[in-house]
Amino acid sequence: MSEPKRVGRRTFLNYAIAVVATGVIVGAATYFAVPKEVTTVTAPGTTVTTTKTVTTTVAGTPTTTPPTTTTTTPQQWAQFPGVKVTVAVGAGGEQAFSGICYHYRPIMKQISGFDLEVIELAYADLPVKILADLTTGTGAYDMFIPCSNLLGDLVVPGYVHKMSDFWNKPGMPKWYPENNPASNAQCSMWRGEYYGVPWDNDAWYLTWNMKGMDAVLKNSEKRAEFKSKFGYDLNPYAWVRDKTLTWQKVIDMSQFFHNWDWNGDGSPDYGMTMGLRTGEQGSFWFYGFAAPWVVEWGPMRDNKHNLFFLDPETMEPLISSKHPGFVEAAKKFKEITKWMNPAVFTYTFAETWDEHLAKAKSMFLYQAPDTFSLVGNPDKSSIRGYLMTHPTPGVEKYWSMAQNQWVEKMNFVGNVCGCSWHPFISKLSKNPDAAYFFAAYVAQPREHLLTAASAYTWTGCDPGAFTTDILVDYGGMATLEDFNLPPSGSPDPGFGKDLPFEKQRHYNEGDLRRAQIAVWNNLNAMDAFEDYLRIPGATAMFTSVDTHIIGEMLTGAAGIKEALDRVYKDWNKIIDEYGRDKLKTLYQEMINYGQPNTYSPKPWKFDPKWSVLSSDVIF
C-alpha cells in the first residue's frame, strides 16, 4: 500500500523541518546569549549635594517632613534578601516604563537583594486589573505604575500607602519633594500627602519640523502664497517669541502644509498629526486642546475661574453643548483633523512618531513630551536637531464663565495632560518597604535625570518632575554634561549608536533647549493652568470623552453638540453612581476650593539663540 509510505514520508518531512527550524533558532540564540557587560550600578557611595538654587514653585508642602540631611558618607542600603516585589506596569517591552523596571531589576538585586517581577499590562487594562486585584483582596501586585488619573480610585478607598510612611526608614533612597513643582506634584498628592513617588511629567506640547518650516519661510513665493490665502504673514517664530501662537494660526498653517510635498520624499505630506485612535489616550488631546477656550484665570479657586471639568458647587460637568467655549473648541478640534492623514484615527503614539519623526511627513505634532527624547535617536527619527517645541497654543478669545460672555483677549492655558505615570504601593503588599525602595531609588536626583533623559533606554519618562532634570538656564539644576553633551555651542556630536547607553546623547542641544524652554513656559508662564482630574471615577470619565469625542465626533458618527451632550450625560451618571455629595467634597479638596490660586504666571521665556536656527526665518 502506498498510503502508509506517503504518510511516513510526510511525517518525516514535518519532523525534519521542525528539527532544522529548532536548530536555527537555538543557534541564533546561543550566538546572542553572550552575556552583555554587567550594568554599572550607581555606586552606593554617590554623594548627593543638594545646593538648592531652586527658583521654581515649591511643591505642596507635605505634612510630614522628609529628611533633609545630606549624606556625605557611603550610603548603607536597606537589604531585602529573598524578597520578591511584583510590579504591574504598562506594557512597553524593553522601553517605556516597563523598560525602566527591567533596567533597574538587576540593580535592585545587586544592591538590595530583592527580585523585581515585572507584569506588563496593556494601557486600557491596567486600571481594570489593578482595581480588580485591590477590590477582591487578591494582592497579586505589590506595586503598580498606572496613569495618574487613577489616583482618586486608589487613595480614597484606602488601597495604597502614604509615602511618608517610608521615607524616614533607614537605608531608603532619598528623593526631594521640594524639587517637585506644584503643577506636577498634584498628580501624586492628595490632601497634602504624597501617595506615589513622582516619576513622570507629562503635558501636551506642539512640535514642528523646522527643516520643512524654515525652507518655506525662506521662500518668498511661498510666503506670499500664505499671505494671499489667509490674509496675514507667516511668521511662526515671532509668534512663539511674542506668545501669540494660537490654535487658529496652527490650523491655518496645518492647512497650508497639507497635501503637497514639502519634505522632498516624492509624495504629498500632511499638516498635523495626532494619535486619535479610540480606546487609547485620545481624551488627553481634547483636554489640552480645548483648555484655552474654557479656563479663565482667577486669583481665588472659586466656581467661576480656573475650571475645566466640573462645577465645584453642583458637580455639574462643564463639558456640554451649553458651554459655548467647549462648543467652539470641539468645532476647531474637528476642523483641524481635516489637515491630517485620514489614517490618524488608527494611530497610537507609535504611528504618529513614525509619521512626524521618522518619515517627517507631518509638519506639526501635538502630543506628549516623549517626542523630545525620540527625535534624537536615528533609529526612530530623521530630524534630529530640527524639532521646535511650544506649549499648547492659545486662543484669541475665550469664554468667561464669570462674565458669561466671550472675552476678546489672548488666553494660554498650561496643562499636565497625559498619564504622568508613577508608582503606587499596594496596602495588600507583603513587602511594601522593598517596593518603596525601588520607587524611591528611581526618584533620586541622579537616577531620575538619567531616566528622564532616556539614558539607558527610551523611557517615556519626561523631564520636569524634578527641577534637577531641567537645565540650570531654565530654572533647574542640571547641566549639559548630565545629558552627555559637549559645552554649549559645540557642533552636535550625534547620537552615538555605538557607545554604551550611559554615554549616548539622546538629545541634540538645540532640541533639548527648545524642549526645556517649552516645559518651563508650560508649567510657569501660561495665563492659567488646567487641573488634573483625579477624583474617583476619573478614569471612567476619561473613557467617556474618548468614546464620544475622539471616537464618535471626530469620525462623524455624531454631531458636535450631540457628542458633547453624551459626555455630559455619561459624566452625570458616573457622578451619581459614586455619590454626588461625596465626590463634591473630594473635588473641592482636589482643587483647593476657597483658597487662593497658587498659580500665577511668570514671564515667558524665549531664547533668540536657540529657538530659531537662523535669523532669516523670523521677521
Add this chain to the structure above:
Amino acid sequence: MAKFTAYHSFILIAVAYVIIISIFPMAFMVYGSFTNWRLGLSRMDWVGIKYYTDLVGDYRFYNSLQVTFLLTALAVPIEIALGLVLAQLMRCQIRFRRFFRTIFLIPLFCAPVAVALMGEVLFYEGGGPVNSVLNILGFPSIPWRSSPIIAPFTVVLCDVWMWTPFCFLITLAALEGIPRELHEASIVDGASSFQTFRSIDLPLISSPLITILMFRILDTIKIFDIPFTLVGGGGPGIATETMSIYIYKVAFRDFTLGKAAAISLVFLVLIAIITSLFIKRLRRYYA
C-alpha cells in the same frame, strides 16, 4: 438495569460538570444585574430593574445589536460559501494537493488576537502592504480601519480569513464521503459538473452544512477579539462595537458591573430566541 444506570451516569458527569461550572456565575450575574455593583467599590446594593430600563433608550445598545447582526450576516455566509468553493477545488485533480491543503489550514491555528494584529500591519493606512499594492494596481488607498463605514468590512475580512478553513475542512470531509458511484452515474446521464454538485452533493452534505452554519452563527454573534484589537476597542467610534465589546466596555472601562450583567442577560435572551429558529431543524436532525 445495569446498562440503564451506566448511561445515565455518563451523561450525568458531563452535565454535572457543566452545571457546576456555570451555575454560580449565572446566578451571580442575574443577581448582579439588579445591583449597583461597581469595580473598585465593594458595595452591591439592590437597585431593581434600573439597568434594564436604561437599555431601552440606550443608543449604544441598539448600535451593538446592529453591528453584531451586520457582521454575522456578512461573515458567516461568506465563510461557508468560500469553504465550499475551496473544498470543491481540492477535489479536482491538482498536484501537491496535500501541500495546499496544509496552507489552507494555517489560519485555523492562529489566535484571533494575533490575526487582528496581523491585520493591523497589513492594513496600515500610512503605507502598509495592502494599500500599496492597491495603489500600484491603480486603485486609491482604502481607509480600512479609520472609516466607520469600511471598518466593519475589514473585521469581516479578518473573520473570514480565520474561519473559512474550518468550514473548508468540514465540507471537504463531507464531500469526500460521498460515494463515487453517484458522481459517475450522473456524468453518464449527461449532467454537467455544476448540476451534479447542485443536485447530488449539496443535499447529501446538508447536515454538516447546517451544523457548521449553526456553530458559526453562534460563535460570530459573540465575536470579540478581532474587532476589539483591530480597530481599537470597537472603533472607529462605535462602528464595530459588537455585543461582547459593549459589555466589556461597560464592565471594564466604565466599571459598571451591574449594568454589564443586565446587558449580558438581555443578549442571552435575544440569542436564545434567534437560535430557537434553528431548534426545529435541530430536532429533526438529532431525534
Add this chain to the structure above:
Amino acid sequence: MPDMVNRFKSVITYILVLLFSGFFFIPLFWMVIISIKKPIDQFTLGFIPWLQFEPTLRNWEAEGVKQAAENLKALMNSTIIGLGSAIIATILGTLAGYALARFEFKKIKNVDIISYFLSLRFLPPIALAIPYYFLMQSIGLIDTQLAVILVHAAAFLPYAVLVMRDAFKSIPVAMEESAFIDGASILKVITNIVLPIVAPALAAVFILTFTFSWNEFLFAFVLTSKNAFTLPIRIAESITAIGVFFYALSIRQLIAVIPPIILGMLVQKYIVSGLTMGAVKA
C-alpha cells in the same frame, strides 16, 4: 474541444488555488518578514531581505533571550492548559456522546439534552468572565492553570459532545450488541471495540479543543495575572501604551502558531475524516 475546456478549467482551478493559498499564507509570511526587520522599518514595504531592507536578528534576540523567561513560561502554561482542557473535554464528551448516541432517555429527551449543551454557547464569554474572576478568587484558584483548564473544558465540552455523538451514531450497533450479549461491561465495550473505530474523531476533537484552548484569550486574560498567563496574552502584551510593537508581536505570534501547525500537519488526515464521521447519510 473537451480537452481544451478541461485544460482551461484546470488552469482556472490552479489560479484559484494559488490565489487562496496566497490569501491564507501571506499574513504569516509577513509576520516572518517583520520579525527580521528593524523597528524603524516596521511600516515600510520591503519584503525581500537584503534587497529591500536590512534584516536583523535583534528582535529574535530580544524575545528569545532577554524575554525568554516570560515567553517560555507562557509556552509552558499554554501547553499545560491546552492539554488539560482537551483531555477533560474529550473524555467527558466521549462518555456523554456515547450515551446520547446509544440510549434514548425517557425523562428528558435526548434532543433536549443536546439543546442544553448548545445553549451553553449562547452567552457571550465576557459575561461569564466577570463572575468567574470572583469565583476563582474566592476559592483561591485565581491565576492558576487549573482555573483556566476548568473553564476552557466547560466552554468546549458542547462541541466534543456533539461531534462524538455523530461519530458514534455512524457505527452500526451490531458489534457492540454482540459484545454485550457476551457479557462485557459498558466501559470495556467502549474502550476495546468502539473507540478504535472512532479514533479519528477522538483525535479530531482532542486537537481542535487543544487548538481552541491554545488560542483563547478572554478567559485566560481575566483569570490569570503573573503565574498562569498564556501565549495569546503575551501576544496582546505587544500592544503597549505607546503603540503596537510589531516586531515583538511577530515573534510571539510565530512561537504561538508553530506548535499547533506542526501538530495539525501530523494529524491532518485524522481531523478531516474524524470530524464528519456519520455526517453524510448515504
